[in-house]
Amino acid sequence: xxxxxxxxxxxxxxxxxxxxxxxxxxxxxxxxxxxxxxxxxxxxxxxxxxxxxxxxxxxxxxxxxxxxxxxxxxxxxxxxxxxxxxxxxxxxxxxxxxxxxxxxxxxxxxxxxxxxxxxxxxxxxxxxxxxxxxxxxxxxxxxxxxxxxxxxxxxxxxxxxxxxxxxxxxxxxxxxxxxxxxxxxxxxxxxxxxxxxxxxxxxxxxxxxxxxxxxxxxxxxxxxxxxxxxxxxxxxxxxxxxxx
Amino acid sequence: xxxxxxxxxxxxxxxxxxxxxxxxxxxxxxxxxxxxxxxxxxxxxxxxxxxxxxxxxxxxxxxxxxxxxxxxxxxxxxxxxxxxxxxxxxxxxxxxxxxxxxxxxxxxxxxxxxxxxxxxxxxxxxxxxxxxxxxxxxxxxxxxxxxxxxxxxxxxxxxxxxxxxxxxxxxxxxxxxxxxxxxxxxxxxxxxxxxxxxxxxxxxxxxxxxxxxxxxxxxxxxxxxxxxxxxxxxxxxxxxxxxxxxxxxxxxxxxxxxxxxxxxxxxxxxxxxxxxxxxxxxxxxxxxxxxxxxxxxxxxxxxxxxxxxxxxxxxxxxxxxxxxxxxxxxxxxxxxxxxxxxxxxxxxxxxxxxxxxxxx
Numbered sequence: 001x002x003x004x005x006x007x008x009x010x011x012x013x014x015x016x017x018x019x020x021x022x023x024x025x026x027x028x029x030x031x032x033x034x035x036x037x038x039x040x041x042x043x044x045x046x047x048x049x050x051x052x053x054x055x056x057x058x059x060x061x062x063x064x065x066x067x068x069x070x071x072x073x074x075x076x077x078x079x080x081x082x083x084x085x086x087x088x089x090x091x092x093x094x095x096x097x098x099x100x101x102x103x104x105x106x107x108x109x110x111x112x113x114x115x116x117x118x119x120x121x122x123x124x125x126x127x128x129x130x131x132x133x134x135x136x137x138x139x140x141x142x143x144x145x146x147x148x149x150x151x152x153x154x155x156x157x158x159x160x161x162x163x164x165x166x167x168x169x170x171x172x173x174x175x176x177x178x179x180x181x182x183x184x185x186x187x188x189x190x191x192x193x194x195x196x197x198x199x200x201x202x203x204x205x206x207x208x209x210x211x212x213x214x215x216x217x218x219x220x221x222x223x224x225x226x227x228x229x230x231x232x233x234x235x236x237x238x239x240x241x242x243x244x
Numbered sequence: 245x246x247x248x249x250x251x252x253x254x255x256x257x258x259x260x261x262x263x264x265x266x267x268x269x270x271x272x273x274x275x276x277x278x279x280x281x282x283x284x285x286x287x288x289x290x291x292x293x294x295x296x297x298x299x300x301x302x303x304x305x306x307x308x309x310x311x312x313x314x315x316x317x318x319x320x321x322x323x324x325x326x327x328x329x330x331x332x333x334x335x336x337x338x339x340x341x342x343x344x345x346x347x348x349x350x351x352x353x354x355x356x357x358x359x360x361x362x363x364x365x366x367x368x369x370x371x372x373x374x375x376x377x378x379x380x381x382x383x384x385x386x387x388x389x390x391x392x393x394x395x396x397x398x399x400x401x402x403x404x405x406x407x408x409x410x411x412x413x414x415x416x417x418x419x420x421x422x423x424x425x426x427x428x429x430x431x432x433x434x435x436x437x438x439x440x441x442x443x444x445x446x447x448x449x450x451x452x453x454x455x456x457x458x459x460x461x462x463x464x465x466x467x468x469x470x471x472x473x474x475x476x477x478x479x480x481x482x483x484x485x486x487x488x489x490x491x492x493x494x495x496x497x498x499x500x501x502x503x504x505x506x507x508x509x510x511x512x513x514x515x516x517x518x519x520x521x522x523x524x525x526x527x528x529x530x531x532x533x534x535x536x537x538x539x540x541x542x543x544x545x546x547x548x549x550x551x552x553x554x555x556x557x558x559x560x561x562x563x564x565x566x567x568x569x570x571x572x573x574x575x576x577x578x579x580x581x582x583x584x585x586x587x588x589x590x591x592x593x594x595x596x597x598x599x600x601x602x603x604x
Contacts, residue, residue, distance in 0.1 A: 009425050009480045010425065012508075048499060052473055053475045055475065055476025057267070060541075131270045132500030135381075200269070
């Protein structure tokens with residue numbers, strides 16, 4: 001794929017690797033981000049992978065935009081033959097409960113039993129296309145079509161962190177408490193964002209996520225272990241399908 | 245060792261230079277709206293450039309320290325006083341323990357800075373002290389300051405001298421156009437709409453905060469629609485939502501967005517835009533990337549020259565020993581001896597406390 005460079009002021013540029021939202025384009029963006037982070041060019045400040053493009057932020061006192069384009073183009077050629085590995089998280093979810101304000105409505109709307117809906121949601125593999133909107137908030141692709149549901153017209157004022165949501169074609173794990181128009185079906189005890197933790201952010205763009213149903217009891221046990229500072233979930237390192 | 249907030253303007257927050265490298269996790273840098281004014285405030289107090297200061301929107305407040313310190317107010321002209329004695333902005337002054345520092349309204353600008361020697365020593369959160377108001381991170385409990393708050397003060401590191409720039413700072417050139425680079429999504433707009441961007445005036449509206457500043461002006465419809473596949477954003481981006489009213493993203497902006505960004509304010513002009521008072525009209529001017537890069541270098545060089553050229557202020561400390569040694573009755577004395585600061589003030593750099601004592 002041919003990269004298209006768009007200057008973004010004098011401190012940044014956007015390199016676009018495709019038009020739409022698809023796995024191959026997003027993989028290329030994430031591999032490019034990883035290559036730049038592994039070997040940053042002099043003057044690079046940060047990179048932000050998104051659905052189909054990479055934002056590259058740099059210090060214009062150290063390097064000019066034209067030279068940054070050349071550096072990024074060179075990394076693209078390097079990464080083309082060396083696809084990266086991915087992390088796969090198994091995220092425990094207690095479906096139902098106080099946070100799952102939309103579970104029953106969604107079952108009724110889609111003519112699915114509770115168990116069927118849970119099986120559909122927890123049977124799919126999701127992909128973190130990008131992080132944005134809030135600290136550690138992962139935009140997840142891979143939601144089964146039957147579960148696609150429009151957002152509420154009027155957002156709720158306060159949805160807790162850990163709430164498992166559906167918004168249009170996307171799925172989410174709420175990373176901070178706040179207003180949201182997404183539809184919620186359960187809660188994970190994991191904290192996608194914890195500023196006090198050594199690694200404040202659980203997920204990164206490119207991660208794969210599977211939801212594992214747990215009981216209310218298991219949810220509480222996990223919450224207690226997390227509160228005690230224990231690490232309860234470690235991601236697997238995988239080579240994604242079609243990328244071996 | 246604390247700085248007490250006796251009263252606070254509507255938006256006073258702790259800001260250092262901001263968080264770096266976390267945009268990919270959804271956290272923008274925050275940091276000052278006017279980075280050069282922030283840098284000057286720290287330099288005037290002998291602080292390192294990454295020390296945290298207080299930023300205020302429009303109105304400062306009243307402050308009291310339980311230890312003597314040096315302070316400086318930058319960002320624009322405003323009334324400053326210590327126990328009722330008026331003082332000038334853009335230079336450092338002493339505040340003794342228990343004295344009340346009052347900072348009034350900024351007269352012609354929007355964002356002011358109060359630095360104190362030693363800096364504000366609130367805890368580091370993900371590598372910085374900056375308050376990120378939207379997510380409640382950093383600063384004091386992640387929020388704007390209010391009366392009764394007490395802020396920990398850091399260890400003083402600079403020499404105990406009062407400083408000012410070698411020459412008075414020129415006022416911001418608000419009449420000059422704000423320079424922009426087109427893109428990244430200028431292609432979403434028809435040529436005649438792009439022309440409006442530079443041929444018509446825009447106005448700074450009251451809908452502004454640390455995240456963004458909404459502009460009034462000509463309608464800016466996007467021919468290809470106002471929804472893009474969400475991508476990364478930076479401060480300075482001029483994004484145009486469906487309302488057709490552009491908004492300029494600022495220090496605490498979201499890290500990704502789904503609106504087309506028609507153009508981007510160059511880094512050398514972003515603090516000037518941030519400082520424009522509400523209601524001010526402005527013009528945009530398109531420049532090439534190389535010109536924007538040259539402007540960034542020029543701005544950095546001129547700031548570095550100001551910071552490097554700070555001079556010690558003329559101060560006369562009359563000790564009782566000194567007064568006793570003078571013939572105060574006869575009025576016969578050597579004027580040079582009374583006013584040691586009378587020597588030309590152009591001495592660049594910072595003299596140490598020991599040297600200063602030697603002078604008096």
